[in-house]
Every structure is written in structure tokens, then in C-alpha cells.
Amino acid sequence: MFDNLSDRLSQARASLLGKGRITEDNVRDTLRQVRMALLEADVALPVVKSFIDRVKERAVGAEVTSSLTPGQALIKIIHDELVEVMGAESKGLELRAQPPAVILMAGLQGAGKTTTTGKLARWLREKDKKSVMVTSADVYRPAAILQLERVAEQAGARFHPSQQDETPLAIAEAALEAARLALVDVLIVDTAGRLHVDDAMMTEVRALQDHLTPAETLFVVDSMAGQDAVHAARAFGETLDLTGVVLTKTDGDARGGVALSVRQITGAPIKFLGVGEKLDGLEAFHPERVASRILGMGDVVSLVEQVEEKVDRDQAEKLARKLKKGKGFDLADLKEQISQMQAMGGLSALMDKMPGLPPQAMKAGMGEKELKRQVAIIDSMTPRERRFPKLIDGSRKRRIAAGSGTQVQDVNRLLKQHAQMARMMKKFSKGGLAKMMRAMKGRMPPGFPG
Amino acid sequence: MSDSRSPEPSAAEKPRKGFFRRLRERLNQGESWLTYDLAHLLPGGKPDEAFIEEMETRLLTGDVGVDATEEIIGSLERKLWRDELKDTRAVVATIRESLLEILAPCEQPLVVPEAPRPWVILVVGVNGAGKTTTIGKIARRLGGQGHSVLIAAGDTFRAAAVEQLQVWGQRNDVPVIAQQAGADPAAVVFDAVQSAQARQIDVVIADTAGRLHTQENLMEELAKVKRVIGKLDPRAPHEILLVLDGSTGQNALIQARRFNEAVGVTGVAITKLDGSAKGGSLVAVAKELRVPIRFIGIGESVEDLDVFEAGPFLDALMEGTGAGTG
Ligand SMILES: Nc1nc2c(ncn2[C@@H]2O[C@H](COP(=O)(O)OP(=O)(O)OP(=O)(O)O)[C@@H](O)[C@H]2O)c(=O)[nH]1
Ligand SMILES: Nc1nc2c(ncn2[C@@H]2O[C@H](COP(=O)(O)OP(=O)(O)O)[C@@H](O)[C@H]2O)c(=O)[nH]1
Ligand SMILES: [Mg+2]
Ligand SMILES: [Mg+2]
Numbered sequence: 074m075f076d077n078l079s080d081r082l083s084q085a086r087a088s089l090l091g092k093g094r095i096t097e098d099n100v101r102d103t104l105r106q107v108r109m110a111l112l113e114a115d116v117a118l119p120v121v122k123s124f125i126d127r128v129k130e131r132a133v134g135a136e137v138t139s140s141l142t143p144g145q146a147l148i149k150i151i152h153d154e155l156v157e158v159m160g161a162e163s164k165g166l167e168l169r170a171q172p173p174a175v176i177l178m179a180g181l182q183g184a185g186k187t188t189t190t191g192k193l194a195r196w197l198r199e200k201d202k203k204s205v206m207v208t209s210a211d212v213y214r215p216a217a218i219l220q221l222e223r224v225a226e227q228a229g230a231r232f233h234p235s236q237q238d239e240t241p242l243a244i245a246e247a248a249l250e251a252a253r254l255a256l257v258d259v260l261i262v263d264t265a266g267r268l269h270v271d272d273a274m275m276t277e278v279r280a281l282q283d284h285l286t287p288a289e290t291l292f293v294v295d296s297m298a299g300q301d302a303v304h305a306a307r308a309f310g311e312t313l314d315l316t317g318v319v320l321t322k323t324d325g326d327a328r329g330g331v332a333l334s335v336r337q338i339t340g341a342p343i344k345f346l347g348v349g350e351k352l353d354g355l356e357a358f359h360p361e362r363v364a365s366r367i368l369g370m371g372d373v374v375s376l377v378e379q380v381e382e383k384v385d386r387d388q389a390e391k392l393a394r395k396l397k398k399g400k401g402f403d404l405a406d407l408k409e410q411i412s413q414m415q416a417m418g419g420l421s422a423l424m425d426k427m428p429g430l431p432p433q434a435m436k437a438g439m440g441e442k443e444l445k446r447q448v449a450i451i452d453s454m455t456p457r458e459r460r461f462p463k464l465i466d467g468s469r470k471r472r473i474a475a476g477s478g479t480q481v482q483d484v485n486r487l488l489k490q491h492a493q494m495a496r497m498m499k500k501f502s503k504g505g506l507a508k509m510m511r512a513m514k515g516r517m518p519p520g521f522p523g
Numbered sequence: 524m525s526d527s528r529s530p531e532p533s534a535a536e537k538p539r540k541g542f543f544r545r546l547r548e549r550l551n552q553g554e555s556w557l558t559y560d561l562a563h564l565l566p567g568g569k570p571d572e573a574f575i576e577e578m579e580t581r582l583l584t585g586d587v588g589v590d591a592t593e594e595i596i597g598s599l600e601r602k603l604w605r606d607e608l609k610d611t612r613a614v615v616a617t618i619r620e621s622l623l624e625i626l627a628p629c630e631q632p633l634v635v636p637e638a639p640r641p642w643v644i645l646v647v648g649v650n651g652a653g654k655t656t657t658i659g660k661i662a663r664r665l666g667g668q669g670h671s672v673l674i675a676a677g678d679t680f681r682a683a684a685v686e687q688l689q690v691w692g693q694r695n696d697v698p699v700i701a702q703q704a705g706a707d708p709a710a711v712v713f714d715a716v717q718s719a720q721a722r723q724i725d726v727v728i729a730d731t732a733g734r735l736h737t738q739e740n741l742m743e744e745l746a747k748v749k750r751v752i753g754k755l756d757p758r759a760p761h762e763i764l765l766v767l768d769g770s771t772g773q774n775a776l777i778q779a780r781r782f783n784e785a786v787g788v789t790g791v792a793i794t795k796l797d798g799s800a801k802g803g804s805l806v807a808v809a810k811e812l813r814v815p816i817r818f819i820g821i822g823e824s825v826e827d828l829d830v831f832e833a834g835p836f837l838d839a840l841m842e843g844t845g846a847g848t849g
Contacts, residue, residue: 109589115772118584182795182823183651183768187682213823215690216683223682268798295651299586299772301800322650325735327774350650350680350733 097133114367116330117303120337128154159360160342170288173252173260177285179278180293181305182266185321185347189293190263191224192355198229203258208233208248210241211265221263228352245281269308279312293319294335297327303334310339321347332363402495404459408451411444449477450487570608575599586772588807595621619837625806626833631815635670635726641719643727643752643759647782648766650733653794653820657766658728659691660828665726666695675715675729676701677708688730694825709751716755736781749786763789769796775804779812794820
């Protein structure tokens with residue numbers, strides 16, 4: 074699902090193959106593909122253009138280290154640039170103002186402001202032990218105030234009531250006063266969704282900011298947003314002094330290129346990701362994750378790096394030579410691969426870096442323990458069995474299971490996994506683990522050890 | 524149209540002319556994505572490859588999507604080779620033609636037939652797309668056409684979703700059937716359809732909770748709602764209306780695919796086109812699914828809904844505000 078850029082790059086990679094240096098010429102085709110991939114990920118065009126320019130500047134002339142192909146090197150440059158634009162790891166909220174510190178929420182209709190208000194209230198209460206009051210200045214959307222009241226209740230936050238016939242400014246003022254009297258640490262002011270082309274509404278939210286002098290003014294944006302988000306971001310950024318961005322609905326499968334656009338246009342850091350409808354669905358922003366998701370390839374670069382670091386190059390080459398000669402991938406090879414996995418702390422550590430995968434489900438069976446068990450199973454086989462897995466019939470399975478202290482179904486599972494892997498290795502008979510892992514991304518059934 | 528026999532145009536349809544003018548004003552505020560700065564790009568010259576590439580870019584930035592864009596650009600290129608594109612006007616006409624070819628077949632307004640009764644519309648879509656608001660607007664429109672309407676509060680999940688819908692019910696003087704928060708949406712909708720049968724109501728519009736198409740259990744829940752309605756009338760729901768947010772990018776097509784797979788979409792409404800979003804994702808959806816596009820939403824009030832018509836939609840989309848169109 075998240076293999077867009079990889080797909081596109083593999084189309085273009087021919088022009089990069091076998092060349093030790095990235096040149097303007099051999100990179101052009103690839104950058105075109107990168108451009109398309111970014112557009113497909115909903116990064117806004119002007120942002121794509123300046124991004125590509127910077128990548129080109131960085132890439133052209135760069136020496137390619139011996140361990141990476143020029144294609145991999147370029148991916149790494151693209152990725153690094155993306156992470157750099159995305160900004161540092163989230164520093165969370167800056168609420169050191171004189172209490173009550175005010176957080177003002179702003180954004181388009183349906184972006185997730187009210188839900189995020191509840192999530193932040195919960196977050197601040199539970200993680201930072203703050204007392205929180207919320208109020209709604211949304212006097213337009215039917216039952217918006219009631220929605221926040223319900224959400225506040227779920228979040229365990231105080232709710233300052235407001236009425237639809239009040240002005241947003243009057244609501245904000247009263248809430249600020251109430252928050253002072255109640256000595257709460259934080260006041261979060263939810264606002265109505267508004268279109269950036271609606272001058273009256275933009276003026277209204279500016280007035281709210283002037284009045285409240287918020288410690289944080291957060292722009293809430295839907296991760297499914299398209300190209301027009303660049304206009305929205307610019308208008309909100311120009312109207313308000315944004316201090317942060319919240320990217321919502323990232324539990325879906327949108328590529329979220331809007332994150333890059335908004336970050337670049339407003340300059341405000343992305344602080345949180347909305348990852349579900351419930352109030353616990355909030356996460357601190359991780360640039361790596363979002364960058365990889367936009368590129369549509371999992372955290373491939375750090376995979377590449379880790380593999381480069383830890384995999385025994387000789388082993389990998391030996392395997393490659395063997396496969397090239399047409400000899401199959403046998404169980405002894407599998408054991409080799411598993412040992413390399415173990416050296417990297419198990420696949421689950423790598424899995425953590427892949428966005429879009431349900432981590433819990435994928436982790437099952439990929440931990441150190443499972444890898445150990447698999448090594449034990451292979452160790453209980455005869456060399457002939459390792460070389461020719463087809464020999465392993467029912468009685469041999471029982472013997473191997475007994476010898477390794479496992480069950481017959483464990484042996485079956487291992488054999489099945491080996492068969493899958495052998496098929497995969499056949500396809501990718503050149504190259505080592507790094508390449509193979511990239512190929513397997515997204516195809517791994519739960520419980521597959523590597 | 525469903526009401527061609529009614530003696531007078533309904534309240535909802537009266538301000539038609541003014542409506543399109545308003546639509547044109549409201550749609551696509553800011554410069555037109557296609558025609559912006561064309562004159563500047565082509566200072567007197569004939570359109571060339573570079574110009575075509577620029578047009579390609581513009582289609583992409585309108586959220587039209589790679590597939591549809593490639594088709595449109597392909598036809599542009601063929602004409603360029605045949606030397607048929609003399610000026611920007613010809614280019615714009617060609618693009619319009621290609622877009623029209625994709626969109627015109629989807630120009631199929633929602634028509635509530637004489638029978639069966641009640642006629643059931645199930646409204647689905649991702650979170651925050653504009654389902655509830657669109658229901659309020661459709662209720663007004665159908666009421667204006669002389670239909671009696673009942674609304675089912677099938678969103679039992681989101682805080683105050685029922686109350687939000689009830690406000691729309693009051694605005695339209697239409698009953699809203701609801702249960703307590705957390706109730707089974709299928710049960711709510713079943714009740715509503717049953718009650719409509721008893722009360723001889725013409726149309727039931729069922730709201731549902733917003734859900735991401737990646738959430739399999741929630742998509743299954745939707746399929747169940749559909750199945751349960753089918754127990755009362757095997758052909759119901761008669762319309763499954765997918766609401767798409769007009770500012771959504773490439774994900775709109777994936778949403779349309781998944782909702783279609785889960786429940787079978789029979790119509791689409793696209794909302795929030797009163798901003799500067801181009802709604803170009805509609806092109807990709809139309810091209811792939813060839814599903815009727817029923818409505819466009821162009822604001823938050825009850826009358827801010829219009830029947831989708833490909834021609835005016837494209838004109839509004841392509842008409843620049845002051846930018847030279849050659
Ligand atoms: N500007 C504009 N806003 C719209 C339009 N349609 C809906 N909205 C707004 O978008 C927001 C979400 O609309 P809802 O109707 O609540 O959307 P929904 O799909 O029912 O949302 P959930 O039930 O929360 O998933 C509200 O603030 C609406 O007022 C439209 O055509 N134009
Ligand atoms: N799946 C998912 N849904 C979300 C998320 N954030 C908000 N929503 C939903 O999006 C819809 C609109 O949210 P709401 O907070 O009312 O948006 P507002 O109009 O900006 O205040 C609601 O259905 C929410 O439940 C999120 O991170 N993930
Ligand atoms: Mg809200
Ligand atoms: Mg709703």
C-alpha cells in the first residue's frame with residue numbers, strides 16, 4: 074500500500090544503476106518520478122517544486138558510498154531532506170505562560186478541532202497533570218457546543234458553557250475570566266470551522282487571538298487534504314500567529330503530503346498526530362514517520378542504514394553468489410538471515426519504523442524469542458534436511474519438534490515461511506538483505522520472522 | 524426531474540438562475556486553476572510541449588489525479604501534433620471537452636420515484652466530510668418537492684451527533700428518529716424505516732457515523748445497516764449516497780473505491796466547494812467508478828446545495844477571475 078515512491082523509483086532506477094556518482098543527467102528521470110510521487114501524496118505543487126530543487130542541489134555531484142547504489146543514495150537524500158523540512162521531534166506544547174495558558178484551535182470545517190480539543194485536554198491532564206478548562210466559540214455549527222461539552226466530560230476537563238446567541242469574543246472573554254477564577258492551568262478555546270476565503274470569519278478568529286493572547290495557536294488540518302491545503306495554510310498562517318499544527322485522521326491511509334505543505338508554508342512545527350476518533354487517539358509528532366509515509370515506503374532509509382551497519386557483508390555476498398549460481402535458498406541460509414535479524418534486535422525493532430503497519434499485530438512472533446525458537450528448530454535438522462527441506466515429512470517433523478522443544482506446528486510454520494522466502498529470494502536473486510527486506514515490505518504475513 | 528409534473532417550481536428550485544451565478548462566484552474562489560495566467564504563459568505564441576506540461580501540472584494541482592490527468596493530456600498532445608491547437612482558447616476547450624467526457628455521464632440527479640415507499644437514502648462517508656449537513660440540505664430540497672421526509676439518526680457514536688441532526692430536523696420541520704448514544708445504528712435505521720412505513724412517509728434519509736474506509740469493523744457495521752434495511756424492503760436502501768469532502772486530495776478515490784466495495788455506492792455528493800478547493804478529485808472518482816454525482820455542497824446553510832451538472836460545474840471551475848484566457 075505504501076510503496077508508491079519505491080515503485081516509481083524502480084521505474085527510474087535503470088538510469089541510476091551502476092553509476093558511482095549522481096549527476097544532473099542520471100538524476101533527472103528519477104526526480105520526475107519523485108515529483109509525481111509527491112504530488113500523488115498530496116504535497117502541494119509549489120512545495121514540491123522547491124523541495125525537488127533542494128534535493129537536486131544536494132544530490133548532484135554527491136559521491137555514492139560503496140555500500141549504497143545511487144538509487145539508494147538518492148532515496149536517502151530525499152528522505153533526509155524531507156525529515157529536515159518536517160522539523161525536529163515534537164517538543165510538545167509551550168505552556169509556560171502565566172496561567173491560565175490559553176490554547177486556541179483553528180482550522181477548516183470538519184478537520185477535527187473539537188475532537189482534538191478533547192484529546193489535548195486529556196493529554197494535558199494525564200501526562201502533564203494540568204488542570205484544564207475548555208470552551209466552545211463555535212456558535213454556528215448545530216450542537217457544536219454540546220459536542221464539546223460531551224467531549225470535555227469524557228476528557229475529565231472542566232467545561233465553560235457558552236450559548237449560540239453569544240459572540241465568540243464574549244464567550245472567549247467569559248471563559249478566560251472563569252479560568253482565572255477557577256485557577257486552572259490551561260484553557261482550550263475551540264472555534265468554528267471556517268474557510269480561509271471567508272474574510273469575516275478569518276477576521277473573527279484573528280480577533281479571538283488578539284483577545285486571548287494564546288500561548289499556543291494550533292492549526293488543525295485533515296491528513297486527507299489535497300492541493301488546496303496550501304491556500305488554507307497560507308491564509309491561516311497569515312491571519313494568525315500559528316505556534317503549531319495538528320495533523321488529524323492519520324489512522325486512515327492518506328499519504329498526508331499536506332503535512333509537508335503546511336509545515337513549509339506556515340513554518341509552524343507539527344506537534345501532534347490524530348490517530349483515532351477516541352480521545353486517546355493522539356500522538357506526539359515524529360518527523361521520520363510522517364516523512365516515510367509521504368514517501369510511501371516505510372522507514373526504508375533507516376532500514377537500509379541499519380542493515381548496512383549490522384549485516385555481515387561477506388555473508389550477504391556469499392548468499393548472493395550462491396543464489397546467482399542458481400542454487401536455492403535453503404534452511405541454512407534462513408538461519409543465517411535469522412542470526413542477522415537477532416543482531417539487529419529482532420524484526421520488531423525494525424517494524425517500529427514502518428508506518429502504516431499495525432505494530433502490535435506485526436510484532437507478534439517477531440521478537441527475540443521467536444527468532445531463538447526458529448534457530449533451535451533449524452539446529453535440530455540434519456544438514457541434508459536443511460539443504461532439501463522437501464525431505465521433511467511427518468515423522469521428521471515430529472523428531473525436529475522434539476529435538477528443539479517446540480511443536481510440530483512451529484516446524485510447519487517455519488517451513489512455510491522458508492518456502493515463501495525462497496520464492497521471494499528467487500525473484501530478487503541479486504542483492505542482499507537490504508534489498509530483500511525492501512521487497513518484502515508489506516507482503517509479510519504476521520508472524521513472519523524475516 | 525422528479526417533479527416535472529408539479530404545477531409550480533418548488534421553493535428549492537425557484538432561485539435557480541441566481542443560484543448558478545452564486546455558484547460561480549462561490550466555486551473556486553481565487554484564480555481559476557486552469558486558466559490562471561494563461562496569457563502570461565503564452566505571450567502570443569502557439570501552445571507547445573512546455574505549455575502542455577504546465578497544463579498537466581495544473582490538472583494535478585486541482586486534485587484531478589494522475590490517471591485522469593494523463594488521459595486529458597494525452598488528448599491534448601494528439602491535437603498538438605495534428606496542429607489543431609492554435610491558441611490557449613483551443614487548449615482550454617480541449618481540456619473542457621475531456622473533462623466533460625468524464626463528468627457528463629455522471630450527471631444523474633437524484634430522482635425519488637413514485638414507488639416504493641418509503642424510499643430510503645443511506646448516507647455514508649469519512650469523518651467530517653459533511654454527511655449530516657448534506658442530509659439537512661437534502662431534506663429541505665425533497666420537502667420542497669412535496670415529499671414527506673423522515674431522518675434516521677444513525678450516528679450513535681460521535682458526541683452530540685444526534686442533537687446536531689435534530690437541529691436540522693427542526694429547521695426543516697422533519698421528524699428525526701433517534702435512540703440513545705451508543706445504540707446499534709442498524710437498529711436505529713430499522714426503527715426509522717419501520718416508522719416511516721407506518722406513517723406513510725415518502726423518503727427516509729439515514730445518517731451514519733463518519734468512518735475511515737480503512738476501519739474494517741466499521742465498514743462491516745455499515746454493511747450490516749444496509750442488510751437490516753433490506754429486511755424491510757429487499758430493494759432498500761434505494762440510494763447509498765457517498766459524501767466526499769471537496770478539499771480532499773487523492774484519498775477521495777480510495778474512499779470511493781472502499782465504500783463502493785463495502786456497500787455499493789449509487790450516488791456521490793461533494794461538499795465544501797465554496798472554498799478555493801477545486802473538487803478535482805471528483806474527476807478521478809467519476810472516471811473510475813462512473814457513479815452518478817448527485818449534489819454539490821457550497822456552504823453551510825440549508826439552501827447551499829445544488830444538483831450536479833457537469834457543464835456549469837466545469838464552467839465555474841475553469842472560468843478565471845480576471846486571468847486572461849487567451
Ligand atoms: N463551507 C462548507 N462547510 C460545510 C459544507 N458541508 C458541511 N460543512 C461543514 O463541515 C463540517 C462537518 O460537517 P458535518 O455535516 O458535521 O460532517 P459529517 O460528515 O456529518 O461529520 P461526522 O459525522 O463528524 O463524521 C461542519 O462544520 C459543516 O458545517 C459545505 O458545503 N461548505
Ligand atoms: N478517524 C479519526 N477521526 C477523527 C480524528 N479526529 C477527528 N475525527 C473525526 O472527524 C470528525 C470531525 O471532527 P470534529 O472534531 O467535529 O471537527 P471540527 O469540525 O474541526 O470540530 C468527527 O467525526 C471526529 O470523530 C482522527 O484523528 N481520526
Ligand atoms: Mg467543531
Ligand atoms: Mg455527522
